[in-house]
Amino acid sequence: MASTDKKKVRGAGGKRLAMRERLWPELDEEQLWLRKDRVGFTTIPRTMSLIGRIMDQLSGKGFPLFGTYLALWGRVYDEAFVEIRNEREVAFEAGFSGPRGEVTWRGRMRRLQELGFIDIRAGLASEVQYILIWNPILVIANKYASENIKIDVAYNALMARLIDVGATDLDYEL
Numbered sequence: 001m002a003s004t005d006k007k008k009v010r011g012a013g014g015k016r017l018a019m020r021e022r023l024w025p026e027l028d029e030e031q032l033w034l035r036k037d038r039v040g041f042t043t044i045p046r047t048m049s050l051i052g053r054i055m056d057q058l059s060g061k062g063f064p065l066f067g068t069y070l071a072l073w074g075r076v077y078d079e080a081f082v083e084i085r086n087e088r089e090v091a092f093e094a095g096f097s098g099p100r101g102e103v104t105w106r107g108r109m110r111r112l113q114e115l116g117f118i119d120i121r122a123g124l125a126s127e128v129q130y131i132l133i134w135n136p137i138l139v140i141a142n143k144y145a146s147e148n149i150k151i152d153v154a155y156n157a158l159m160a161r162l163i164d165v166g167a168t169d170l171d172y173e174l
Helices: 011-023 048-059 066-073 087-093 101-114 136-146 153-165
Strands: 081-083 118-121 130-133
Touching (some): 048 066, 066 087, 087 101, 101 118, 136 153
Antiparallel strands (some): 081 130
């Protein structure tokens, strides 16, 4: 019998743990990547997949941005700031390699900046060395409002998910 069978389960985390133990009673937790026990994690919005979908949609056909943005997010810390020391490495992580990999990556970075998701500053190593990552939820909400973009299914799905997860990013007047 699992350890939670005899205990009173409290809170959402406890309920999920109890269900996991019922479904996988033989589970070896060493095989899981548990955030509190491992290093190499960053915080990611629960809405990230929807943010990526809208980002790609705003960028236009043939210019997907989400892979580039996700590679940046994997390098960001709590300051919302990233320093790129090796463009080739980050371009590869974003899905771009070969002779034009870095050029393509820089183009996607510029598009992310044009859309307002990031800001870029040059450094000694590169013209795209320092990156500030803006709150993507605010960027999307402001873009839809200020540019009169028609509210669509993706935007409604994002808003519904924000409410579902209790996000307060938009608890202000646009």
